[in-house]
Amino acid sequence: MDLVVTGSVGIDTIETPDEQRVENLLGGSCAYFAAAASFYTRPGIVAVVGSDFPAEHRALLEAFNIDTKGLEVREGRTFRWGGRYHENMDERDTLFTELNVLGGESPRVPPSYQEAPLLFLANAPPAVQHAFLQHFPRRELVVADTMNLWIQNEKEALLKLLKEVDGLVLNEEEAEQLTGLRNTVAAAKELLTYGPSFVVVKKGEHGCLFAHKEGIGALPAYPAERVLDPTGAGDTFAGGLLGFLAAKMNGTQMKKLTFDILKRALLHATIMSSFTIEAFSLDRLQRLTKGELAARVREYERMLHL
Amino acid sequence: MDLVVTGSVGIDTIETPDEQRVENLLGGSCAYFAAAASFYTRPGIVAVVGSDFPAEHRALLEAFNIDTKGLEVREGRTFRWGGRYHENMDERDTLFTELNVLGGESPRVPPSYQEAPLLFLANAPPAVQHAFLQHFPRRELVVADTMNLWIQNEKEALLKLLKEVDGLVLNEEEAEQLTGLRNTVAAAKELLTYGPSFVVVKKGEHGCLFAHKEGIGALPAYPAERVLDPTGAGDTFAGGLLGFLAAKMNGTQMKKLTFDILKRALLHATIMSSFTIEAFSLDRLQRLTKGELAARVREYERMLHL
Numbered sequence: 001m002d003l004v005v006t007g008s009v010g011i012d013t014i015e016t017p018d019e020q021r022v023e024n025l026l027g028g029s030c031a032y033f034a035a036a037a038s039f040y041t042r043p044g045i046v047a048v049v050g051s052d053f054p055a056e057h058r059a060l061l062e063a064f065n066i067d068t069k070g071l072e073v074r075e076g077r078t079f080r081w082g083g084r085y086h087e088n089m090d091e092r093d094t095l096f097t098e099l100n101v102l103g104g105e106s107p108r109v110p111p112s113y114q115e116a117p118l119l120f121l122a123n124a125p126p127a128v129q130h131a132f133l134q135h136f137p138r139r140e141l142v143v144a145d146t147m148n149l150w151i152q153n154e155k156e157a158l159l160k161l162l163k164e165v166d167g168l169v170l171n172e173e174e175a176e177q178l179t180g181l182r183n184t185v186a187a188a189k190e191l192l193t194y195g196p197s198f199v200v201v202k203k204g205e206h207g208c209l210f211a212h213k214e215g216i217g218a219l220p221a222y223p224a225e226r227v228l229d230p231t232g233a234g235d236t237f238a239g240g241l242l243g244f245l246a247a248k249m250n251g252t253q254m255k256k257l258t259f260d261i262l263k264r265a266l267l268h269a270t271i272m273s274s275f276t277i278e279a280f281s282l283d284r285l286q287r288l289t290k291g292e293l294a295a296r297v298r299e300y301e302r303m304l305h306l
Numbered sequence: 307m308d309l310v311v312t313g314s315v316g317i318d319t320i321e322t323p324d325e326q327r328v329e330n331l332l333g334g335s336c337a338y339f340a341a342a343a344s345f346y347t348r349p350g351i352v353a354v355v356g357s358d359f360p361a362e363h364r365a366l367l368e369a370f371n372i373d374t375k376g377l378e379v380r381e382g383r384t385f386r387w388g389g390r391y392h393e394n395m396d397e398r399d400t401l402f403t404e405l406n407v408l409g410g411e412s413p414r415v416p417p418s419y420q421e422a423p424l425l426f427l428a429n430a431p432p433a434v435q436h437a438f439l440q441h442f443p444r445r446e447l448v449v450a451d452t453m454n455l456w457i458q459n460e461k462e463a464l465l466k467l468l469k470e471v472d473g474l475v476l477n478e479e480e481a482e483q484l485t486g487l488r489n490t491v492a493a494a495k496e497l498l499t500y501g502p503s504f505v506v507v508k509k510g511e512h513g514c515l516f517a518h519k520e521g522i523g524a525l526p527a528y529p530a531e532r533v534l535d536p537t538g539a540g541d542t543f544a545g546g547l548l549g550f551l552a553a554k555m556n557g558t559q560m561k562k563l564t565f566d567i568l569k570r571a572l573l574h575a576t577i578m579s580s581f582t583i584e585a586f587s588l589d590r591l592q593r594l595t596k597g598e599l600a601a602r603v604r605e606y607e608r609m610l611h612l
Binding site: 205303 | 495513521525526527528532570612
């Protein structure tokens with residue numbers, strides 16, 4: 001196994017600006033990440049769900065060719081999240097968050113996962129993310145996400161974690177909050193001094209900005225005319241990024257990830273998230289063919305060919 | 307003469323978030339546009355200033371190799387504008403706007419300008435922009451800017467103007483206001499149906515999005531770590547765009563501006579505005595060498611080479 005992700009698998013309720021309310025959607029960072037990564041490799045997920053987790057949701061994950069040995073079922077209710085999007089699709093309100101089984105012990109890591117060189121730590125308390133690393137003695141490249149809550153309440157643990165990771169993905173507000181710098185370029189460069197060898201600032205419809213010791217870069221989003229549900233865009237972005245790296249690099253290369261390989265991986269991250277937002281949950285990725293993916297990658301390359 | 311711009315030349319007061327207040331700066335859309343365009347061609351400006359317009363400001367415009375025959379001096383005070391930037395450098399408050407001589411008759415167009423094939427109509431009342439066109443019987447490519455005030459109060463005149471222009475540049479809020487569409491891609495495409503054969507939506511630090519009958523494109527901004535004063539970024543963007551087109555195309559080509567030439571011109575627009583924001587007024591463009599410009603163009607090309 002080349003790539004393992006840990007984070008949440010849950011059941012989402014989404015309200016869109018046109019008053020549509022959709023319930024019982026498969027969601028969670030692990031689900032989105034792994035679905036995207038599955039276009040490049042067979043990822044393993046480490047997450048916990050409750051005894052109410054629908055069989056069809058598990059079947060869907062497996063249909064993506066995701067290894068679900070690490071998807072632990074525990075007595076109780078599955079993590080549930082509800083969000084309502086504003087008209088511009090850029091802002092959202094959290095309607096509710098029920099941690100349920102996610103509030104308990106960390107899930108077990110299957111022995112077959114433990115040789116994985118590539119890890120993604122989706123948003124979770126930094127101490128939990130940190131503890132996860134001990135299970136992977138052969139890790140070569142670790143990328144982490146985080147959120148405003150941990151920056152505010154668990155900053156010390158987060159800074160400790162950042163010394164152990166190779167890459168950090170976060171959004172603009174988080175980059176500013178963590179560094180105190182209003183300028184996104186300055187914030188991304190500053191974050192390199194915290195430990196990671198690369199930092200990617202996700203800007204939603206405005207693309208991404210990235211800092212690497214070889215330089216600074218920026219890529220636009222794929223111009224999307226119809227955005228139905230942006231949920232999971234950030235996690236599928238990360239899934240495209242790490243999925244691509246898993247497919248293209250061996251262990252030695254990972255430790256010296258170049259600017260050019262990172263940029264190439266970010267192209268795939270960008271395209272993956274552009275599909276996700278076209279439908280609810282994993283609906284669009286479920287229908288996505290390798291041909292459509294390749295065609296959009298080529299279209300985006302042409303768009304940026306100067 | 308290949309390129310003529312009409313708009314304002316004025317005297318600006320700028321307040322930056324670090325409490326710096328700078329007065330008596332050369333400003334106005336024409337000044338910024340023409341300074342940027344002067345790196346590619348010798349542009350002519352059509353604008354009016356008061357009898358108080360400082361000789362050193364005129365000398366500076368001439369030092370840029372701008373043709374100032376169309377810079378008419380009229381009894382009275384020069385247009386003055388003051389703005390204060392918020393900490394994020396993205397938003398600003400207008401401190402004052404004194405139209406002064408700008409409120410009178412339109413300036414005369416020198417006979418030597420009237421064969422120009424390429425025109426830029428900087429922000430002005432749409433009827434004034436429209437009337438300007440009659441002086442240019444050989445115009446091949448006309449690009450216009452506008453602002454929220456005209457969209458709100460002069461929409462009919464603006465829509466009439468748009469039928470006569472080849473290109474429109476505007477910001478995100480204006481694109482939304484003019485079309486009623488929240489999605490920027492959808493808004494840009496919709497604007498193509500209003501008359502222009504290309505539309506460029508300027509997004510400041512997030513780059514630009516453009517619509518053309520051959521397709522949709524997006525380019526990131528050059529990642530700028532230090533932004534001292536964003537004033538004039540949009541006008542220098544337009545100056546780089548049209549300056550490049552003036553240098554690269556003959557009249558026949560202008561009428562069939564391709565997606566690829568537009569994209570190439572937008573690269574130069576992007577780089578030009580990245581220099582402007584590094585200092586107040588035209589200070590950075592004044593010091594800018596062709597070597598520095600070419601180097602940053604290459605750096606940006608490398609950044610986007612996938």
